[in-house]
Amino acid sequence: MQKDFKKANRPDMKKTDTYDGVGVRNLLAKKIQVGGVTFDPASPPKPLVIRRGLGLVTASAIDGQLVHEAKKNLFETRATITPGGDYLLMFPDGSHYGGKKDKVNTMIAYRSSDKGKTWTGPRVAFDIDYSQHGFIPLIPRGSERIYAFGTQPIASKREGGENCPIGFRHSDDDGHTWSEATLIRPKNNPGFLGMSVMRMCETDVGTWLLGSHEARWTLTPKAPVVTRAYVLRSDDRGKTWTVHPKPRPSGWYLEKFERMDEPCPISLGGEKVMVFIRTCEGHLWETRSDDDGCTWSEPKPTVLIHPDAPPMLFQHPDGKTLVAFHHNRHSGSHFKQTDRSEIWVSLSVDQGTTWSEPRFVFANALAATSRSPWHDHQCSYIDAFSDGPDMHIFVPHRWRRALHLHIKANEMEKLPTKAELIQGVGL
Secondary structure, three states: OHHHHOOOOOOOOOOOOOEOOOOOEOOEOOOEEEOOEEEOOOOOOOOEEEEOOOOEEEEOOOEEEEEEEOOOOEOOOEEEEOOOOOEEEEEEEEOOOOOOOOOOEEEEEEEEOOOOOOOEEEEEOOOOOOOOOOOEEEOOOOOOOEEEEEEOOOHHHOEOOOEEOEEEEEEOOOOOOOOOOEEOOOOOOOOOOEEOOOOOEEOOOOOEEEEEEEEEEOOOOOOOEEEEEEEEEEOOOOOOOEEEOOOOOOOEOEOOOOEOEEEEEEEEEOOEEEEEEEOOOOEEEEEEEOOOOOOOOOOEEEEEEOOOOOOEEEEOOOOOOEEEEEOOOOOOOOOOHHHHOEEEEEEEOOOOOOOOOOEEEEEEOEOOOOOOHHHHOOOOOOEEEEEOOEEEEEEEEOOOEEEEEEEEHHHHHHOOOHHHHHHHOOO
């Protein structure tokens, strides 16, 4: 199976170029825009660097490598540090499962035993007869077992284009082999169907919290797609589950848009939890629980500017600071893909009550290939974890290229602000 995933070997390509599958090289854009500032890639603002091999413009503190380039597409990249100390990166390679009942992708894995300097793979992670959506890793506290949670697009159990059972596999050999999938049947909603691809968390009390949302295609002028957001909760290590805030279809949503998607929970210590939620409103929204996920506050907007795109919320290596990667741009229209081309970061030292000024991390630097805006500008759905003083970032760039980036965590508060970018181009 590994043979099927080798990268194209084209003798006419420069080492810094990568084949994009439609007969052209991944060339730099003639003009790049970051934070409203437009510049020629030959002369980026002083705080920025063109990383041609990555296809990105980055702050100087960011570097990395291309790990995998798909023949067709790849989707949500997710990674974890295994109990044995390896980095394990997994993602679906092929087509997206949405709307397709046949098997159209394969979950593949890369592994690094030297903290991301080199990677081995690709390998087939799950040899199964249906597609995958994404890998949500969980290693319970005090355990050497790795869980792989996520959407299970089993053809006979699906509803509509994307609603499927949510389930999990486990590995007791550091992620080399995996069990069969266990499907989650919540006590208060046994037939729950939805999709889950965002990071989950374990609270200090030992409760597991997993975000999910459902989508219903009503095809009405007001709301062609209706979505509702939920949290699945287990206080007995996955044996039983409950759906919150209420059983389907009574999830969280914004009335104006009839939507809320992709909730991402993070533990704040003790029984405190915060969930970031994707919305169409122009900001990330949040809901909180002070009782280990049993009850939740009414969702409200954060100050973090974000289009209709997923939350990307992580723990800083210091264990106290929250790290929110966000796009920091919203054009005012629903699902405009150009808004996903930039990644900024804001930090919070008070459990998300206040956030620092956004600082620029990276943006797409490649020219549009006319495949579709959904591909051309894609820098969203990033994953990250900390290891010692470093943050490691994984990007499904243009839904084709799996990138591994890294930065010293203490450098994040020194990344350039929008004002510094403007100053750098002399405006």
